[in-house]
Amino acid sequence: MTNLKNLRGMIDLLPAQIKGWQKVESIALEHFNRAGLQEIRTPIIEQTELFSRGIGENTDVVGKEMYNFDDRGGRSCTLRPEGTASVARSIVQHGLLNNGPQRLWYRGPMFRYERPQAGRQRQFHQIGVEFVGIASVMSDAEVISIAWDFLKDIGLNDLTLELNTLGSNEDRNGFKKDLKDWLNKRFDMLDEDSQKRIDVNPLRILDSKNNSTKELLCEAPSLSDFLSKESKTRFDYLRKLLDNLKIPYKINSKLVRGLDYYSDTAFEITSEHLGSQATVCGGGRYDGLISELGGPKAPSIGWAIGMERLIMLAGDKILNLKYPDVYVIHRGEKAEQLALNITCQLRSANLAVELDYSGSSFSKQFKRADKSRAKWAIVIGEDEVSRDQLLMKKLRDNENSEGREEYIFSRNDIDQLIRKLNDK
């Protein structure tokens, strides 16, 4: 055993698990293609400033969870903790909005320096969608429905869509001021965490898990009283659109979300089967981010799904493993060459073929062929080579242990063999 190990929270995805990932990714791609989205890929390292400005200096993500380092030129760099800021930067930098609104998706690793636990790693993977430059409430509903339909299609059932509106920045600022005053008057009754947050990020206190604070907050001013008419109308309309789409949701007025750039629509999709990290998808509207990063005014909305959590929920449902169609057994030098040729020819015909490399006895090779769960074996030995023939034999045939199906083909008649293989 080597003493080289993975870094904490950085996990390997081993071959046995990858099938599930590929399946999920291919289903996602289908959904995105149908919705007419385009993929964007951005670097996993950015200037630190992008995140501190984009996500917000006072958020937990920026304050204590980023992987920062100085490169050899002394620039402060950060491994991206999320995807939206990078996508926004890229859009601004390349002027993509000159071509009209952007409807994009992305995927890739994200990094957050946190203590790992179930459903949380330091390197994890997100797949996300961003609609940039679209203000219409329709886009809110559409973006949510893309996530919802995708998760349904993966086979996830007991999911909850939690929905809230954060109002416009002005709405929130007014509310923040009132809330702060109200909280300061009751400073001694708050838990320690919340006391620290009053000036830094009072909204997050609403989300407190501390019981006495929770109780106290029942009396607190409510954001809904500060919502502008526009924000209210927008939220009501979104609800109506979701009702029409038959997407069930639960209003959660405590849902604040940890990134500063959100405004108006905020949502999470949660599951009870994830342990304490219940959120599988999180997103919301970020109307100010693009201009904050030096771009034009471009109202936007998006979400991100945590792949690891999604895979955990999906479990074996998505697996349906693919076994080889054919296992090629051979013995002798000439047979070996022929076996390799046949293998490649069959693969060109779109068949999944496994070739034995062991050089051991036929008996052993047959055992391995069985283990591979292939449907057919092709046997090439000295006899076959001298007669220019191929023997094809049915595997995994439990019923007839005596007369198992066998076919002999001429070496020059591969097409016929392929036809037989495709028969069933």
Add this chain to the structure above:
RNA sequence: GCGGGCGUCGCCAAGUGGUUAAGGCAGCGGCUUGUGGCGCCGCUAUUCGGGGGUUCGAAUCCCCUCGCUCGCCCCA
């Protein structure tokens, strides 16, 4: 960042201070030199995540460190 549990072969594990570290699965070889799924036989950890210490003696006790896991904070 804080607090619990854990770490013995590729996997699942027994062993809790006395000397050869059970067992099962998988793997490899044989019974069966060209024919399979069963069965039987054999092989596979100089070593117990890593380092240091206590001891005549440590996988077993102590310290440090790395990793995993669960909870808090927060998020995907």
